[in-house]
Amino acid sequence: xxxxxxxxxxxxxxxxxxxxxxxxxxxxxxxxxxxxxxxxxxxxxxxxxxxxxxxxxxxxxxxxxxxxxxxxxxxxxxxxxxxxxxxxxxxxxxxxxxxxxxxxxxxxxxxxxxxxxxxxxxxxxxxxxxxxxxxxxxxxxxxxxxxxxxxxxxxxxxxxxxxx
Amino acid sequence: xxxxxxxxxxxxxxxxxxxxxxxxxxxxxxxxxxxxxxxxxxxxxxxxxxxxxxxxxxxxxxxxxxxxxxxxxxxxxxxxxxxxxxxxxxxxxxxxxxxxxxxxxxxxxxxxxxxxxxxxxxxxxxxxxxxxxxxxxxxxxxxxxxxxxxxxxxxxxxxxxxxxxxxxxxxxxxxxxxxxxxxxxxxxxxxxxxxxxxxxxxxxxxxxxxxxxxxxxxxxxxxxxxxxxxxxxxxxxxxxxxxxxxxxxxxxxxxxxxxxxxxxxxxxxxxxxxxxxxxxxxxxxxxxxxxxxxxxxxxxxxxx
Numbered sequence: 001x002x003x004x005x006x007x008x009x010x011x012x013x014x015x016x017x018x019x020x021x022x023x024x025x026x027x028x029x030x031x032x033x034x035x036x037x038x039x040x041x042x043x044x045x046x047x048x049x050x051x052x053x054x055x056x057x058x059x060x061x062x063x064x065x066x067x068x069x070x071x072x073x074x075x076x077x078x079x080x081x082x083x084x085x086x087x088x089x090x091x092x093x094x095x096x097x098x099x100x101x102x103x104x105x106x107x108x109x110x111x112x113x114x115x116x117x118x119x120x121x122x123x124x125x126x127x128x129x130x131x132x133x134x135x136x137x138x139x140x141x142x143x144x145x146x147x148x149x150x151x152x153x154x155x156x157x158x159x160x161x162x163x164x
Numbered sequence: 165x166x167x168x169x170x171x172x173x174x175x176x177x178x179x180x181x182x183x184x185x186x187x188x189x190x191x192x193x194x195x196x197x198x199x200x201x202x203x204x205x206x207x208x209x210x211x212x213x214x215x216x217x218x219x220x221x222x223x224x225x226x227x228x229x230x231x232x233x234x235x236x237x238x239x240x241x242x243x244x245x246x247x248x249x250x251x252x253x254x255x256x257x258x259x260x261x262x263x264x265x266x267x268x269x270x271x272x273x274x275x276x277x278x279x280x281x282x283x284x285x286x287x288x289x290x291x292x293x294x295x296x297x298x299x300x301x302x303x304x305x306x307x308x309x310x311x312x313x314x315x316x317x318x319x320x321x322x323x324x325x326x327x328x329x330x331x332x333x334x335x336x337x338x339x340x341x342x343x344x345x346x347x348x349x350x351x352x353x354x355x356x357x358x359x360x361x362x363x364x365x366x367x368x369x370x371x372x373x374x375x376x377x378x379x380x381x382x383x384x385x386x387x388x389x390x391x392x393x394x395x396x397x398x399x400x401x402x403x404x405x406x407x408x409x410x411x412x413x414x415x416x417x418x419x420x421x422x423x424x425x426x427x428x429x430x431x432x433x434x435x436x437x438x439x440x441x442x443x444x445x446x447x448x449x450x451x452x453x454x455x456x457x458x459x460x461x462x463x464x465x466x467x468x
Binding site: 061062063064100101103104105107108112117119121123124 | 258
């Protein structure tokens with residue numbers, strides 16, 4: 001008797017009239033497939049940084065921002081005189097950096113003090129103290145173009161949001 | 165304080181007794197605990213190194229070329245990036261950016277191993293079709309000789325893929341060598357090349373290596389190359405991460421270089437690569453292919 005009642009209940013549930021609204025029709029025509037597809041797509045998104053974050057995450061900034069200090073020239077001059085000692089030429093900007101030992105000492109000191117090191121691609125271009133001065137005068141920004149666009153004035157119907 | 169108390173209570177409940185409530189800090193476990201929530205505490209900042217690591221090119225650099233340079237860091241601490249300065253040979257790390265060579269070598273790497281097993285039956289192989297379906301003249305239908313010709317439904321395929329096809333071909337050795345040089349030069353010029361004096365790490369925790377890569381802004385994927393054997397710590401750390409790969413210097417290839425964002429080389433690997441890649445510039449053409457057993461040519465006789 002209980003089994004018959006269960007069967008009747010199942011039959012009644014199956015014969016229940018489906019809802020005629022858009023949600024009901026979507027479910028009737030296989031709306032579940034979209035959810036399964038979304039789940040598969042989420043799983044297929046490559047996991048970056050070993051965590052399940054969405055792919056609209058803000059990209060990692062590749063370099064730290066650097067703003068040249070005001071007393072850069074005097075600071076650089078005193079470092080050059082310290083490293084070179086008595087062999088510094090009259091114009092300190094012409095001091096050659098051919099020897100790797102002197103070059104390492106000078107550039108490591110400046111990197112430790114200013115928090116900004118010469119990247120590997122520019123190291124071979126830095127041949128004298130004047131090149132070092134020119135390099136440390138150029139500021140470096142770590143914000144992407146989209147960040148600058150987001151910070152600028154946008155029309156009211158445009159929004160830029162990074163998912164954190 | 166509360167965390168220390170909770171940890172002590174947990175240890176006590178594991179029947180360690182009153183010794184668990186000692187105020188001395190617990191000894192660090194040998195294996196990383198799976199339920200630990202706090203990130204590993206990095207070791208203290210090392211004192212400034214008095215003697216820098218300076219490396220000059222083993223292969224002499226012929227003027228007017230001048231050697232390229234790169235910083236030498238180490239993996240012992242995330243801030244330990246400026247340990248020394250290394251010279252890099254310009255004919256390996258400073259060649260012109262031949263993107264066509266990169267494309268050629270990457271395509272070759274993808275295709276030379278390919279064997280396509282697609283095979284379809286032709287009209288001779290499809291079952292049946294030996295008999296003429298109807299007489300040549302008088303039936304009113306088109307004339308046919310076999311029911312399995314390509315025109316028929318269920319018939320064979322006329323010019324389909326035939327059997328296992330191999331796409332094997334070899335690029336000249338010098339082209340493959342140039343591809344490696346171009347890829348290394350591209351990595352250096354785009355600031356994606358980093359040198360390391362050795363791969364020793366303070367711990368084999370994958371999170372430490374991940375934190376180091378994030379602090380140094382290495383990017384999403386890192387390729388670590390060494391010429392000798394790898395230390396155990398870095399093997400343990402890299403086996404727990406998908407984005408950091410270890411390969412020996414013999415296994416360096418253009419596809420891996422393009423696939424990974426950052427390249428980390430040890431000084432031993434740099435010496436090995438320079439020697440091997442530069443030898444091809446001044447060698448004779450082989451009398452016997454290098455893949456076969458051969459002897460090196462005798463040294464030229466010295467003028468007595």
